[in-house]
Amino acid sequence: MYPFLSDADADNWHDFEVGSRREILALLRGISEKKQMIRMLPVGDTDMCVTTILHVDADNDSVLLDRPSDPEETARLMSGRPVSFETTLDNIRIIFGTEVMQLGMHDAVPALKIPLPPSLIRLQRREFYRMATPVGNPVKVIIPMPEEQGGGDAAFQLSDISCGGIAILDNRFVLGDSIGHEYGGCRIDLPEIGPIVTGLQIRNSQEMTLMNNKANRRLGCQFIDISPGAMSAVQRYITKLERERNARMAGLK
Template identity: 65%
Template sequence: MHSYLQDADLENWHDFEVESRKEILNLLRGIGEKNQLIRMLVRGEADVCVTSILEVDADNNAVILDCSVNPEQNARILAAPAISYETTLDKIRILFRSERAESCVYEGSPAFKIALPASLIRLQRREFYRMNTPVGNPVRVLIPFPAEFGGGANSFPLADISCGGIAILDNKLLLGEAIGREYADCRIELPEIGQITTGLQVRNCTDLTLLNNKTNRRLGCQFTDIPRSALNAVQRYITKLERERNARIAGLA
């Protein structure tokens, strides 16, 4: 699947293959509903056509695409043995492939029909890729308080984690809401991976009102001075969460 990726900085991207039919249908329908443009790569970057999804036909395992205004380009697309597709949805690049496209008519106009892809790749810059952490048995971060806050250390549950940082829940409002405040030597116990130590800087703050009218504060924190070994541990933990999530989706499909 990766042979048509041209990015020199591919290690800066986080990707995983989606093989759940249900999730593929949902992603393609989302692309169609948002009228996201799709680049069709007939022979790599040498021949690119911009199209969009007109319909996702689950019953016939087909995707209907708009065709080009250029008849010669349409002929090249119909003659191509394989076509690569690239688009975006909510800052995530979506990549997939099809074998030969067929011509068809959709709502009275010419269109292309391809088979529903058996898999696709979601590709997202690592620092933006966030995984929700478990709610029932939350991952916790131990934050040492400076002397002006009374010293000691307090433990907070995580809401999500990425390679760039974490979101924590401060339901006792102990941390204040100062954007830019830094905390050193914070310890996070990653289940089945181990403990990491990193600095944290508060980057954003959101107050949430729960159903019982209690307030919970969500703080988005960026890792600072994080060792490479700790970052590798975070990536392994994200991969672990992702596998568990994909297994749940496959079980529901």
């Protein structure tokens, strides 16, 4: 029921299960109000799609979700298989599932309708699983610099990537370290996947000294205003990195 969970998390998921109806309603409404994107994955599939919560109906114990524009994606979700959902709320990972998916409408907008989950998993850990990006062929993000910072575009190497954001290395110390500072229209070229454009917000900053004694700065950045298509591309790239890592590990055995 929870394919988004790692094996380690699945072994311990009972420790993080929320069964209170009132708390479940509050969490789902918070996700809806903040328009958090939710990954949907039918059990047995590898291709996920993205949705948002349109409405939480406490009177009818149901949740209305945005319906994918692609009819094939809708057909996959309506195939009768259980579907798992993952999102975050205030940096807390939220996972739930359903075995019943119906077509519906909300304010004349096509929707998907599921029963209110009887329970969900709330993991207050690192909000996303991060994958280190290749060192030999580094992934770059192109950030448009504001005029007060010199203007033009600047390229920075990624250190890691997750569905929540990226960590970048600013060895020229040109971005500053102001927590909460935002950069719009940033472009990330994901190898074999394609380019995505997203906003970035600096969430943390760490000064480092590399093995060659050169100073560097690692900036943890959160995606902002990222489109569902771009989020899907990030997930596909993370899956690609995981497969490559697993293949390398298998080759060492």
